[in-house]
Amino acid sequence: xxxGVRSYPILIGKGxxxxxxxxxxxxxxxxxxxxxxxxxxxxxxxxLGTGLAKHGLLLGPTCFVPSGESSKSFARLQSVCSxxxxxxxxxxxxxIALGGGVIGDLAGFAAAIxxxxxxxxxxxxxxxxxxxSSVGGKTGINAGQGKNLIGAFHQPSLVLADLSSLKxxxxxxxxxxxxxxxxxxxxxDAAFFDWLEKNWERVFAQxxxxxxxxxxVSCRMKAxxxxxxxxxxxxxxxLNLGHTFGHAVEAWAGYSGKVLHGEAVALGMMLAAQFSHxxxxxxxxxxxxLGAHLANCGFATSFTASGEGNAANLRSQIGALPTxxxxxxxxxxxxxxxxxxxTFILLRSIGQxxxxxxxxxxxxxxxxxxxxT
Ligand SMILES: NC(=O)c1ccc[n+]([C@@H]2O[C@H](COP(=O)([O-])OP(=O)(O)OC[C@H]3O[C@@H](n4cnc5c(N)ncnc54)[C@H](O)[C@@H]3O)[C@@H](O)[C@H]2O)c1
Ligand SMILES: [Zn+2]
Numbered sequence: 001x002x003x004g005v006r007s008y009p010i011l012i013g014k015g016x017x018x019x020x021x022x023x024x025x026x027x028x029x030x031x032x033x034x035x036x037x038x039x040x041x042x043x044x045x046x047x048l049g050t051g052l053a054k055h056g057l058l059l060g061p062t063c064f065v066p067s068g069e070s071s072k073s074f075a076r077l078q079s080v081c082s083x084x085x086x087x088x089x090x091x092x093x094x095x096i097a098l099g100g101g102v103i104g105d106l107a108g109f110a111a112a113i114x115x116x117x118x119x120x121x122x123x124x125x126x127x128x129x130x131x132x133s134s135v136g137g138k139t140g141i142n143a144g145q146g147k148n149l150i151g152a153f154h155q156p157s158l159v160l161a162d163l164s165s166l167k168x169x170x171x172x173x174x175x176x177x178x179x180x181x182x183x184x185x186x187x188x189d190a191a192f193f194d195w196l197e198k199n200w201e202r203v204f205a206q207x208x209x210x211x212x213x214x215x216x217v218s219c220r221m222k223a224x225x226x227x228x229x230x231x232x233x234x235x236x237x238x239l240n241l242g243h244t245f246g247h248a249v250e251a252w253a254g255y256s257g258k259v260l261h262g263e264a265v266a267l268g269m270m271l272a273a274q275f276s277h278x279x280x281x282x283x284x285x286x287x288x289x290l291g292a293h294l295a296n297c298g299f300a301t302s303f304t305a306s307g308e309g310n311a312a313n314l315r316s317q318i319g320a321l322p323t324x325x326x327x328x329x330x331x332x333x334x335x336x337x338x339x340x341x342x343t344f345i346l347l348r349s350i351g352q353x354x355x356x357x358x359x360x361x362x363x364x365x366x367x368x369x370x371x372x373t
Contacts (some may be wrong), residue, residue: 001135001223003230006155008133010219012212016162017048017123021055024094027158028119031094034291035062036107038099044165045098048123060087060180065103066266069255072141074150080110094119094157100126100173101133105151108139112154120156126169126352127177128262130161131184131218136226142335146333147247147255153231161219163211175298176262178203179242181214182297186269186290187241189370190351193216194272197293241345242269247270249314250329252322259318267314275367276346286347303372322366330362 001008011023011192024033033052045062052058065071084095095118097107104122111120123135140151145249166174178200185193195213196203202210223237223360229236246261253259253327273287291301303321315321331342342359 001155002227005153006137008155008157008159010159010161012161012163012215012219012222014129014164014208016160016161017044017165018051019053019119020048021057021122022320023158023160024052024057024316025055026122028094030163031057031092032059033094033096034059034087034089034099034112035096036080036103037062037064037102038067038125038126039064040067041099041165041168043168044125048096048098050303058215059089059093062098063087063303064200065099065106067102069142071102072221074141074146077141078107078108079108080106081114082112090117091115091118094121094175096121096123097103097134098123098125098298100124100129102131104133105148106141108137108154108156108367109141109151112139112152114284115263117154120154122159123165124159124161125165127166127174127176128180129217130163130166130215131177132180132222134159134161135219135222137230146251147239155230155316156246159219161215163206163208163215166206166211166221170183172260174204176260178263178297179262179266179294179299181218182290182294184218184240186273186347186350187345187353188221188225189217190349193293193350197289200297213370234355238353240344241347241353242266242272242345244268244331244342245271245327248327251330251333252326254316259314263299266294266297267301269370270294270301271367272345273347275364276348278367279346279363282347282349286350289350321372324365324372327368328365333366 094112097104108120111118124130124134129248137153137155139154140148144147185196200209203214242265246264249264270291273290276282277284277287300312300317303314340361343358344351344356346356347353
């Protein structure tokens with residue numbers, strides 16, 4: 001990721017957690033490390049901690065955090081900060097975040113504020129974190145008022161995406177992360193989207209070559225976009241393809257686990273593609289192709305329509321549907337809405353997304369009306 005003095009490498013491959021001491025020595029020479037880890041990855045934390053201790057690089061015992069979104073809280077931030085200070089964390093030390101996006105966001109924010117900022121190493125252990133949250137420097141926690149409302153930009157110094165860590169990831173979590181991979185193809189790389197249509201089963205089977213390619217292309221695209229627009233004043237918004245609709249669905253479901261983030265994004269991308277077609281911005285083959293691929297992978301691609309094969313709709317997945325009013329309510333709480341005009345990421349074709357800043361609320365309402373009946 002090219003950001004001048006804040007540039008950093010992303011290493012992708014199998015066995016990187018075992019080889020972590022040598023990579024940390026190479027890229028963060030002179031530092032010692034405190035590990036913050038998800039309770040679900042105890043075995044990986046053990047491997048990492050033992051390796052670091054052998055090289056005299058470990059500050060102390062791993063700080064374990066309970067799994068799940070509720071750990072992105074002030075209370076948990078406080079206990080993590082306190083544990084890291086108890087270990088004797090100094091400004092020249094570094095925090096390692098070992099886990100999914102929850103741990104990356106929480107431990108990353110702790111690193112951003114402890115001693116006014118210590119270095120951060122992201123070791124993402126979910127597919128979503130490897131292709132998305134570990135790269136780009138957004139860190140933070142949730143507020144009662146909404147998700148990710150308290151945080152800081154704090155770029156990591158190194159990202160180690162160890163593909164072998166994904167072996168224990170529940171298949172549903174793997175698939176949810178894959179939605180973000182499809183997003184990169186849909187928003188900016190038609191050839192990659194073609195490749196995914198042909199190779200997705202090899203990615204899901206975690207074949208090394210295919211999985212490496214999928215993670216690498218995704219990270220490169222995120223890195224390029226972040227390098228162009230680190231603080232999201234322009235182009236970085238493209239990464240929100242599917243997220244305005246998706247966040248509304250997640251918020252309506254109460255972040256309950258009934259709909260995972262990636263599942264909401266898959267449905268949200270479909271809605272963005274269908275809305276784009278309805279506005280005359282793209283050919284109908286765009287929503288058709290996107291929908292066919294997402295349905296093949298097992299995602300719900302509509303609220304109500306009965307799909308082909310194993311494709312479910314959202315109603316059959318969670319047994320209820322939001323109303324148009326509810327969805328609009330949550331969209332309006334989103335940071336992307338101002339004065340009845342909504343910002344959406346829309347599609348001209350597969351691989352060509354753009355930021356549409358003046359989408360009329362009424363048109364969204366009537367579109368959703370059609371989708372929900
Ligand atoms: N900072 C960013 O740019 C950014 C981008 C996207 C998402 N996010 C945030 O990321 C979070 C979602 O991330 P996520 O999908 O990784 O969720 P997560 O961190 O909750 O992980 C998903 C589940 O997998 C478990 N898990 C993690 N690694 C595992 C492994 N190797 N084996 C078995 N189980 C494992 C976790 O315990 C959890 O139950 C959200 O809070 C979201 O806001 C941040
Ligand atoms: Zn996302």
